[in-house]
Amino acid sequence: MFNFRRFGAIFGARNKEFWRDRSSLSWNFAFPLLLIFGFSVVFSDNNQNQFKMGLLNQVDAPAALESLKYTAYVEYKDKTIALKKVGQHQIDLLLDWDNQEYWVNNSSPKGYILEKLLLHSSSQLKRNEVTGDAIEYIDWVIPGILGMNIMFSCLFGVGYVIVRYRKNGVLKRLQATPVKTFEFVAAQIVSRMLIVMTVSSIVFMGTWLTLDFRVEGSLWTLLLILMIGSICLVALGLLVASRSESEELVGGLLNFASWPMMLLSGVWFSLEGAPEFIKIISQMLPLTHFVDAARLVMTEGATLTDVSQQLFILMLMALAFFICSGLMFNWGKNR
Known part of the structure; x- marks a missing residue:
């Protein structure tokens, strides 16, 4: 039987926990403001160019x-x-x-x-x-949608798990074993990469057979882009969750990492003609290089050599995220 007293006690405790967590409370106020500011900057041009x-x-x-x-x-x-x-x-x-x-x-x-x-x-x-065949919007946007889905899967699929392990003391118990930090971090990256590649490959093949969108280049090149991009984004998720024990805070930080990429990485619209500072910020985001490489292969038939620059940048970013997450990784408080 439902007990309103127990319900009220749990409800009150959870609210107090939230309000006393100053970091997540601050983030819940700061994130909407940052999001609104970002939209206002990106879509500040009142000229409706046709x-x-x-x-x-x-x-x-x-x-x-x-x-x-x-x-x-x-x-x-x-x-x-x-x-x-x-x-x-x-x-x-x-x-x-x-x-x-x-x-x-x-x-x-x-x-x-x-x-x-x-x-x-x-x-x-x-x-x-x-002369030439027009690229339909569905052909152009599919690489961005797939990249965005992979980004969320990598960031949130790793970030929340690591924080939950740390919060429940699982990481502290693992610390007592011979497992090293970089071994644990590498295992997390490889595991999530395989999951993302499997799921994304099934989604890609299913939608390709159903919607028949344009794929001009090699599927093997696309698979390599998927693998390197997934490793980079998983490493970023690990870096975000490398120290925090608050799921609310990590959720905010993951949103802070993912929303700029969703808006400024060419997922939904081209950044050609955008202000120069927007383009500079875009080039600092891993999803930009991921989506650009996949889009070049799918819509223009680019070869591995053609996308080598994007892949090299992704590998450098992945290495930097991996090293930083390994050095900053926290197993949990002493108990």
Whole structure:
């Protein structure tokens, strides 16, 4: 039979525990503020740009195009990459103002409208056509969604477990055994990596067969990206949970680590044309390199050599997280 007195006692004790935990209490106030601030910075541009124009070797739009409204401009230094994006409808038009020519895809509705607006501003430009298959949003966003799912699985799947072990005294009992810190940390990384790779591979194959999204590159290269990315994110989860005994605090810290990556790693939208400081922050996040590498393989057929830079950065980050988590790891208070 339900006893309201026992219920009230447990309810009151839990509330007191929460309010007396100054760190988690502070975080519950600080995190929403940080989240709102982050959204306000990322989405602070009131210009509702409808078109995206690539500029070849030019940062800002030419003075002759200043009257062209609702258009975002993105600089490209590599003409081959820029033309490929025009063919895939990732940008609506590519302009080389120095040579007075532009490239447009005839099958792009936005490219057609932007071309008319461009010629209205400057009619002396030479027209070039680009062909290619459009990358649908589902093709573009799938790598980001899979990467985000792996990120949450790695961070929260490891962080909460470690804190619970520490809080319940399991780690303290393990300390009495011959197991070394780095052995325990490495075992956690490998275990979670295998779980994430197995689950993610099943999800990937199931959705691929069902939705038939674009996969241009090698599945083996994708598997390697998945493995290295998972190791990096698991190591980050271990680093976050390396010392704390408060599940509430670790939950806040894991949210603090995951939300910026979800917003600034190109999961939902491209950061091309974003402010420079946003791009700099994005390059500091492991999920950015993970998603970029997977997206290049899936949408553009990139080879292992093409994504070697992203993989190298992920391996460096994983090594740094692993060493720091091993050095900072706390087995628990003395009892």
